[in-house]
Amino acid sequence: MNRNDSENVLDSQREGKPFGNVLIVGLGMIGGSFAKALKEKGLATLYGADRREGELALGVSTGVIDYPAALTAEYIAHMDVIVLATPVRAMESVLLEIQPHLKDTTLLTDVGSTKGSVVSAAKKVFGEVPANFIPSHPIAGAEKSGVLAANSQLFEKHMAIVTPLVDSNPALLDRLHQLWSAVGSDVVSMDVEHHDHVLASSSHLPHLLAYTLVDALANSDRSQDVFKFAAGGFRDFTRIASSDPVMWRDVFLSNKEATLATLDHFTERLAVMRTAIEQSDGASMFGVFTRAKSARDHFLRLLEQRTSAVPKEVRPVSMSVAPASSIKGLVSLSGDKSLSHKAITLACLAHGVSHLRNVDLTGDVRVTVQAFRDMGVVIEEVAADQLRVHGVGLKGLKAPIAPINVHQSSVSLHLLLPVLAGQDFPVTLVGEGALLNQPMEALFNLVRSMGGHVMTATADCLPVSLAPSTSQRVSLVLNSGSKRLHAAALLAMLYSPEGAELQACKYGVSQVKALFSCFGLDVSLNGSVVSLVPATPQRADIELPGDVNQTAWLTLSAVLSPGSRLAIENAFVGDMASPYVSFLQSIGANIRVTEQQLAGFEVGKLDVSFAPLSCFELAAADVYGLRNELAFVCVAAAYASGVSVIRGLSDLPYYYEDRILSLVDALTHFGIVCEYSSGNLSITGGVPLGGEVDCAGDYRLALAMLTLGLRSREVTKVNDCQKLLEEFTELGSVAAQLGFHCAVVQ
Ligand SMILES: NC(=O)C1=CN([C@@H]2O[C@H](COP(=O)(O)OP(=O)(O)OC[C@H]3O[C@@H](n4cnc5c(N)ncnc54)[C@H](O)[C@@H]3O)[C@@H](O)[C@H]2O)C=CC1
Numbered sequence: 001m002n003r004n005d006s007e008n009v010l011d012s013q014r015e016g017k018p019f020g021n022v023l024i025v026g027l028g029m030i031g032g033s034f035a036k037a038l039k040e041k042g043l044a045t046l047y048g049a050d051r052r053e054g055e056l057a058l059g060v061s062t063g064v065i066d067y068p069a070a071l072t073a074e075y076i077a078h079m080d081v082i083v084l085a086t087p088v089r090a091m092e093s094v095l096l097e098i099q100p101h102l103k104d105t106t107l108l109t110d111v112g113s114t115k116g117s118v119v120s121a122a123k124k125v126f127g128e129v130p131a132n133f134i135p136s137h138p139i140a141g142a143e144k145s146g147v148l149a150a151n152s153q154l155f156e157k158h159m160a161i162v163t164p165l166v167d168s169n170p171a172l173l174d175r176l177h178q179l180w181s182a183v184g185s186d187v188v189s190m191d192v193e194h195h196d197h198v199l200a201s202s203s204h205l206p207h208l209l210a211y212t213l214v215d216a217l218a219n220s221d222r223s224q225d226v227f228k229f230a231a232g233g234f235r236d237f238t239r240i241a242s243s244d245p246v247m248w249r250d251v252f253l254s255n256k257e258a259t260l261a262t263l264d265h266f267t268e269r270l271a272v273m274r275t276a277i278e279q280s281d282g283a284s285m286f287g288v289f290t291r292a293k294s295a296r297d298h299f300l301r302l303l304e305q306r307t308s309a310v311p312k313e314v315r316p317v318s319m320s321v322a323p324a325s326s327i328k329g330l331v332s333l334s335g336d337k338s339l340s341h342k343a344i345t346l347a348c349l350a351h352g353v354s355h356l357r358n359v360d361l362t363g364d365v366r367v368t369v370q371a372f373r374d375m376g377v378v379i380e381e382v383a384a385d386q387l388r389v390h391g392v393g394l395k396g397l398k399a400p401i402a403p404i405n406v407h408q409s410s411v412s413l414h415l416l417l418p419v420l421a422g423q424d425f426p427v428t429l430v431g432e433g434a435l436l437n438q439p440m441e442a443l444f445n446l447v448r449s450m451g452g453h454v455m456t457a458t459a460d461c462l463p464v465s466l467a468p469s470t471s472q473r474v475s476l477v478l479n480s481g482s483k484r485l486h487a488a489a490l491l492a493m494l495y496s497p498e499g500a501e502l503q504a505c506k507y508g509v510s511q512v513k514a515l516f517s518c519f520g521l522d523v524s525l526n527g528s529v530v531s532l533v534p535a536t537p538q539r540a541d542i543e544l545p546g547d548v549n550q551t552a553w554l555t556l557s558a559v560l561s562p563g564s565r566l567a568i569e570n571a572f573v574g575d576m577a578s579p580y581v582s583f584l585q586s587i588g589a590n591i592r593v594t595e596q597q598l599a600g601f602e603v604g605k606l607d608v609s610f611a612p613l614s615c616f617e618l619a620a621a622d623v624y625g626l627r628n629e630l631a632f633v634c635v636a637a638a639y640a641s642g643v644s645v646i647r648g649l650s651d652l653p654y655y656y657e658d659r660i661l662s663l664v665d666a667l668t669h670f671g672i673v674c675e676y677s678s679g680n681l682s683i684t685g686g687v688p689l690g691g692e693v694d695c696a697g698d699y700r701l702a703l704a705m706l707t708l709g710l711r712s713r714e715v716t717k718v719n720d721c722q723k724l725l726e727e728f729t730e731l732g733s734v735a736a737q738l739g740f741h742c743a744v745v746q
């Protein structure tokens with residue numbers, strides 16, 4: 001074949017291939033994997049060049065490339081893309097060979113582990129980095145080498161870093177993004193210097209440590225036995241010491257400054273650990289190990305989110321309740337969820353080690369725990385419901401290594417945001433699912449009132465970045481709003497050095513007031529004015545009272561079910577809970593409260609039995625105090641004799657009113673006569689029919705609907721109960737223990 005013939009052949013090969021002719025120089029593990037991925041997808045005609053001819057022959061016979069090639073004009077001038085995939089120090093000589101034949105329309109890139117050295121090599125060869133040479137680096141690999149280790153899936157769901165230069169050709173840069181995306185990578189852009197520093201820490205240092213550890217141990221007196229008895233940890237830690245020595249020698253010769261900087265930092269930390277061992281300083285070791293564990297767990301979760309192929313499937317769950325249950329027995333409920341969040345928050349900000357018992361550690365509470373761990377707080381789980389929290393003081397949190405993810409937990413967000421606004425570091429909070437679309441105007445305004453800088457991409461929605469605030473006197477008016485917003489306001493007040501003032505409704509703060517006093521913080525209420533002397537919380541030893549929602553549900557269920565004899569041992573009977581119990585008593589419920597003190601909280605034993613209920617009128621002034629239990633109040637009305645009226649619902653924040661309107665739909669569906677107009681609701685008591693209803697994922701609504709089915713004519717099925725089971729993990733066992741016919745159905 002003469003020269004012209006071969007050129008025509010090469011030009012015709014690119015037809016129908018989106019990336020045309022692609023040449024890989026250095027057909028080893030990475031180059032081979034890239035070629036194989038493009039070839040399998042039919043995206044390019046693949047050529048390979050390697051100084052080892054055997055690799056090229058293997059490349060053709062194993063179908064990794066289409067044709068062997070050489071670095072001559074005949075090939076180079078007909079390539080659309082050239083990828084350098086040799087060890088980094090070989091790239092300069094390859095560039096020298098390519099340079100005379102390279103067309104400026106050819107995209108030239110590389111996959112080297114260091115970028116500064118490759119850019120320097122290009123400058124040396126070309127005088128300046130040509131616009132068509134754009135370096136890149138896949139963050140995917142293995143301890144193997146050679147074309148036989150090629151794996152077409154290697155780059156799937158891994159990152160590829162591109163490091164464009166100011167003069168890089170924009171069209172070719174776009175092409176480079178397309179190339180890496182085509183082999184399954186998530187492409188990110190970075191400058192060369194930053195790349196080399198980040199990779200020095202995340203990749204180069206670990207390889208250095210693995211090689212050095214194996215070498216040191218292999219040359220020790222007891223090396224035979226060291227390797228013989230090596231456990232899984234040794235294997236995990238040293239896997240990468242099986243990597244290619246030429247490649248890694250080149251990396252350390254090419255990224256000297258950045259690897260030395262990270263090595264020095266690490267050596268200092270290692271010396272600190274040595275001192276801790278020498279001085280038997282268990283606390284220091286424990287601190288390092290706990291922080292490292294939580295940082296790694298956090299990092300693995302991020303990785304898992306990025307690499308999980310499909311979003312986790314949420315299977316719809318329904319629950320059913322059969323009429324004619326009677327509820328008998330004694331229960332001690334697991335700790336109140338909202339108090340658990342708040343107690344953990346205060347314990348993290350306290351001086352000293354707090355012990356928290358009967359903590360609810362399910363669902364959203366774990367989000368709050370993880371966030372504090374990510375900011376350096378040591379939180380030990382001493383039992384399934386007990387924590388030992390090593391408080392760091394009000395301003396002692398450490399900057400997290402990644403944004404704090406509050407997942408779908410609005411409570412975690414409310415508690416964390418004012419605390420983070422009071423720290424000296426900038427931080428970003430991200431969330432997931434429905435939380436991303438919820439405007440957080442009231443909460444963000446609260447942080448602004450602390451002098452915090454709130455930055456969001458979408459008005460008052462997550463994600464949010466906070467810059468350190470200039471603390472100022474907090475002065476707030478919260479005459480309505482959720483419990484979580486009131487708790488957030490009290491936390492904000494802790495960061496107000498000259499004292500703070502909050503105007504709030506007493507029901508918003510009474511439960512937190514009790515908790516704050518456990519940590520030595522004095523919250524005083526004078527009419528609607530709440531004041532708090534800012535101080536660092538003191539360590540506390542607390543047993544949390546039972547969950548308020550579960551208590552409300554079980555209490556009403558026992559009241560409505562003939563034959564019931566229920567005792568709830570650890571019910572919270574502070575100001576917050578008593579309006580509900582008093583209300584039920586006022587309409588005829590048989591509830592006896594025996595008060596007691598439980599490590600800082602007013603708790604009580606509730607003895608509840610069946611009693612017929614009479615209709616009632618609830619004035620607008622009383623509705624706010626019962627806002628969290630209103631769904632249960634409506635169910636009580638559905639079973640009471642006569643017409644009950646609840647006034648002033650439209651004065652409540654919209655989400656309370658929405659919840660009640662959803663319940664009204666269910667009541668109507670069950671044949672209960674309801675009328676709603678101008679914020680006033682009337683409900684005529686009767687016998688609900690039963691049937692199928694949907695709680696729209698609201699777990700309080702789910703509990704109210706299950707209660708509604710207790711004496712209905714037919715079985716009641718409540719759909720969309722996943723959140724309920726997440727929040728109330730013991731629901732099934734509590735129901736079974738009390739003889740309740742309440743179960744999960746598919
Ligand atoms: N191994 C890994 O996990 C990763 C490696 N990288 C980078 O990818 C590049 C390649 O690494 P691997 O594929 O792992 O190595 P490898 O050893 O499997 O392949 C390198 C190939 O380059 C060839 N070669 C060496 N000098 C040459 C020259 N002057 N001309 C032509 N061919 C030459 C070798 O014969 C060999 O086939 C390196 O720059 C490395 O830093 C990037 C990400 C991950």
Ligand SMILES: O=C(O)C(=O)Cc1ccc(O)cc1
Pocket residue numbers: 112113138139140141142143203240
């Ligand atoms: O095998 C492993 O775990 C790696 O770390 C692979 C690796 C090696 C070098 C790189 O530049 C990028 C990735």
